Amino acid sequence: MSELKAAIIGLGLIGGSLALAIQRHGNVTVTGFDADPVTLREAQTLGVIHHSAGSAAEAAEGCDYIFFATPVNETVRMLKEAASGWNLKEGAILSDTGSTKTWIMEEAGRFAGGNAVFVGGHPMAGSHKSGVRAAREHLFENAYYLLTPAGRKDAPAVRKLESFLSVTKAKTAVVSAAEHDTMTAVVSHFPHVVAASLVRRLEQETEEMPFTRELAAGGFRDITRIASSDPVMWRDITLQNRDELIDQLDLWIEEMNAVREMIESGDAESIHEFYGGAKAYRDTLPAKSQGALYTTFDLNVNIPDSPGAISEIAGSLADAGISITNVRIVESRTDVFGIMVVSFQTTEDREKGRILLSERTNYDIYIT
Numbered sequence: 001m002s003e004l005k006a007a008i009i010g011l012g013l014i015g016g017s018l019a020l021a022i023q024r025h026g027n028v029t030v031t032g033f034d035a036d037p038v039t040l041r042e043a044q045t046l047g048v049i050h051h052s053a054g055s056a057a058e059a060a061e062g063c064d065y066i067f068f069a070t071p072v073n074e075t076v077r078m079l080k081e082a083a084s085g086w087n088l089k090e091g092a093i094l095s096d097t098g099s100t101k102t103w104i105m106e107e108a109g110r111f112a113g114g115n116a117v118f119v120g121g122h123p124m125a126g127s128h129k130s131g132v133r134a135a136r137e138h139l140f141e142n143a144y145y146l147l148t149p150a151g152r153k154d155a156p157a158v159r160k161l162e163s164f165l166s167v168t169k170a171k172t173a174v175v176s177a178a179e180h181d182t183m184t185a186v187v188s189h190f191p192h193v194v195a196a197s198l199v200r201r202l203e204q205e206t207e208e209m210p211f212t213r214e215l216a217a218g219g220f221r222d223i224t225r226i227a228s229s230d231p232v233m234w235r236d237i238t239l240q241n242r243d244e245l246i247d248q249l250d251l252w253i254e255e256m257n258a259v260r261e262m263i264e265s266g267d268a269e270s271i272h273e274f275y276g277g278a279k280a281y282r283d284t285l286p287a288k289s290q291g292a293l294y295t296t297f298d299l300n301v302n303i304p305d306s307p308g309a310i311s312e313i314a315g316s317l318a319d320a321g322i323s324i325t326n327v328r329i330v331e332s333r334t335d336v337f338g339i340m341v342v343s344f345q346t347t348e349d350r351e352k353g354r355i356l357l358s359e360r361t362n363y364d365i366y367i368t
């Protein structure tokens with residue numbers, strides 16, 4: 001096996017996770033660069049990268065694969081620089097992990113006719129967390145990894161990149177940049193606008209009734225989890241995909257006006273149909289194990305609301321060496337059962353946890 005060199009620029013959640021997954025190749029040396037010196041040092045200490053570089057251009061020099069995992073406006077800025085001034089290896093493949101693709105692919109047009117090829121990329125997995133410490137080798141497992149080549153002529157580079165990315169265990173799919181931005185506006189970008197605005201609505205309400213925030217549990221937390229995402233990243237995504245977002249906003253406002261009318265007129269049949277239709281369609285969506293935007297695999301355990309039950313469950317999993325990424329309690333009140341939601345990094349871990357807890361406890365255990 002010949003040695004390969006890869007560079008990762010931006011060593012946060014996504015760049016760090018990609019660097020770790022790429023190390024599975026065994027014959028790839030990973031050099032990293034991050035504008036934040038603390039992140040760069042941590043990436044090396046944590047073993048996320050083999051070598052650190054003093055600049056993005058230095059990291060990229062002589063590499064076979066170069067990935068930009070920076071906020072999308074930074075990626076656009078650096079592509080300009082890379083196409084004109086970087087010393088790229090003949091046949092190098094450049095890619096990115098950005099959540100938007102149209103502007104990035106427009107900028108990548110600068111590589112046309114040069115000695116390197118740019119193929120856009122977007123692993124559709126992640127979380128509201130950011131930073132190198134949140135990076136995980138198996139973040140992309142089972143998730144879709146969308147690729148947006150500039151055209152058919154880049155098919156050989158796409159095949160090489162797909163093969164290089166196979167160690168992430170993600171499922172690659174090729175789409176155009178425009179298709180990408182339309183689809184992600186619907187399933188990812190617009191939901192972030194909605195989540196943030198729901199939280200802002202709560203904040204406004206609590207000026208009058210501060211107790212409201214204490215009641216924001218369960219459903220509110222579920223639907224607004226992504227409002228805890230990094231504001232720089234989402235500012236850039238919103239700016240780059242603004243046309244699609246405006247379309248989504250217009251359609252949403254139309255829908256909300258119809259909902260308003262339905263509620264105002266007390267139209268029970270339509271209201272029932274509104275919720276029923278949403279539930280029926282929601283219930284047909286791909287399971288979490290099939291990837292898409294989900295990265296943790298949750299197991300629900302109905303428990304009596306007592307600290308003993310929580311430590312019993314966490315302790316049993318720890319004893320068996322099954323790693324968990326998060327634990328939360330929902331709808332817990334004294335004297336009734338609460339739900340302990342235990343998150344795992346992989347479906348395999350969750351299945352092991354489910355079997356173990358079913359054997360060792362009498363709690364009702366289920367996956368939703």
Ligand SMILES: NC(=O)C1=CN([C@@H]2O[C@H](COP(=O)(O)OP(=O)(O)OC[C@H]3O[C@@H](n4cnc5c(N)ncnc54)[C@H](O)[C@@H]3O)[C@@H](O)[C@H]2O)C=CC1
Pocket residue numbers: 009010011012013014015033034035036039056069070071072074078097098099100122123124125126127128129130131132230233237
């Ligand atoms: N967070 C998520 O769930 C997902 C994010 N993405 C995309 O991946 C990219 C990275 O996102 P995250 O890893 O979540 O962000 P992050 O905030 O965890 O990491 C970004 C890193 O880039 C560094 N950086 C910023 N400007 C730089 C520059 N000019 N040169 C070098 N480093 C620079 C920052 O210091 C930071 O360490 C973004 O384009 C985002 O849209 C894609 C899929 C999922």
Ligand SMILES: O=C(O)C(=O)Cc1ccc(O)cc1
Pocket residue numbers: 098099123124125126127128188226293294
């Ligand atoms: O936390 C979540 O569910 C996300 O929404 C993660 C995410 C964020 C940005 C992407 O481009 C893809 C996935």
